[in-house]
Amino acid sequence: MRLNLLTQKICYNYQYNYKKYLYKKIDFLLYIYIINIFIYKKNQMLSKIKKILLQPARLKSENGAVAIIVSIAIATLIGVIAYVIDTGWLYENRRDLQSVADASALAGVQELPENPGLATQKAIEYANQNNLSINASDVTISNTFVNNDTITVRAVREDMPMFFAGIFGQNTADVGAVATATIGSPSKVTGIIPWGFVSNDYTPGVEYTLKYGSPPEPGPGNFGALAVDGSGATVYRNSIINGATTPLSAGMWLDPETGNMTGPTRHGTNDRISNQQNYIMDSFEALTEQVGSVYKLTRDDSQFIVVPWVTSFGNGNQPVQILGFLQFVITYSQGSVVKATFIDKAILQNNYEMGGVDSSGLRVIRLVK
Known part of the structure; x- marks a missing residue:
């Protein structure tokens, strides 16, 4: 697909090499494809308007209303396309953010309930390793079955750039995700192996x-x-x-x-x-x-x-x-x-x-x- 100048500009503004970006971000390719379809349709509409304006005067009066309707349709289409692209962009980023938050909570909860401090540290470390900056204030330890058996990780990426919402006065938006994990012991167990352990002494590693x-x-x-x-x-x-x-x-x-x-x-x-x-x-x-x-x-x-x-x-x-x-x-x-x-x-x-x-x-x- 041949990218037009608008497409290249969008990619450039957000510091992506557009060819590499298309290989790495399949979802974004869909957005670009929509933009190109929109531009193609827009050019068709403008061509029709041009034909109307070049017609004899007696036909212009009849087709003037059509030109106005087409112009309104173009403006509406721009708004719809802008909403779809920006919403999809934010959704994709929120999905990635949620995945990291989920994994961070699961990494931390394994240290509970004995060591809530280490649980917080593990959650922060995992998030930081996955390009998400959080600190202790973003991690909460709470109680579900017993004290300190639940962890909640809150993650926010601030000032995510928008593609078209700037037309309506919004250039950036915040994206957030919350993940909560808990730890417990099974009240009922299936899949056990049919051997009975009778000793009161069980030492790890023995x-x-x-x-x-x-x-x-x-x-x-x-x-x-x-x-x-x-x-x-x-x-x-x-x-x-x-x-x-x-x-x-x-x-x-x-x-x-x-x-x-x-x-x-x-x-x-x-x-x-x-x-x-x-x-x-x-x-x-x-x-x-x-x-x-x-x-x-x-x-x-x-x-x-x-x-x-x-x-x-x-x-x-x-x-x-x-x-x-x-x-x-x-x-x-x-x-x-x-x-x-x-x-x-x-x-x-x-x-x-x-x-x-x-x-x-x-x-x-x-x-x-």
Whole structure:
């Protein structure tokens, strides 16, 4: 498309090389295209007016009204085009601003509720890295479920240049966006792995046995397996591969899956790990980031699991009660034995029902505004 002088001037006034700009800003190309259509239509109208003015005097009187109507139509069209271009320009900038504000809030909320100061700092750092200048006064920490579990980021870009609104006396406009994120723990959990953790001691970065292969087992005839979605080898194996589908909450009771379940444990764990991209078991260090004494999951991976924290296993089919939920990274699997390393903070974004932050560390973050 050949750009006319008006188009080039618009791009020049806003310090863009118009050829590069068209490659980088597809939405803006639409605006430019509209301008060129408008200019083409305008030239057609002016040509018609010129023909009218060159007609004999007796026809001029008849067509004078037409010229006036066409002139009014041109003025109206200019106003409409100006509104469309300026509104689209502001909308595009607000959309970009909202994306940065959302991401800044999500970056900060992960430090809540323990460290609101660090949460504010993280939000500011992320915004600044994405060409958005904010300071502490633009970040607010508030309460939703517990104290200091919610963060709000307000972002404004002032004096955004307008293309045509200057005709009506407005050369610039402010664009703003607000993002609010909250953190909590799931009140109900799905997708858990059917192994029960019974110890009251869970230290970040330490490896624990979740599924035992031989005595001393957690209880007579029990090796740590649970019948969450029902009993049987196939159900148990599928619960390892995909996570159990039954929603669970603290206080519920579960039946043990008695017996060693060697084959289903081995096949289920191997299939779960092979579902990830590289088909191999990554190290704990490759999947986590240590900040001080805290370990955080750095990316989604099938080695990351959530298991019920339960009361001690008894004899045979004696049920165990859920005390809470803990998160681990599988770091060892051999035969019927599975070991995993405990991780402090596992941040999930999903549709879990949320409540106050659980001391176990399993947490959900969500944009709420």
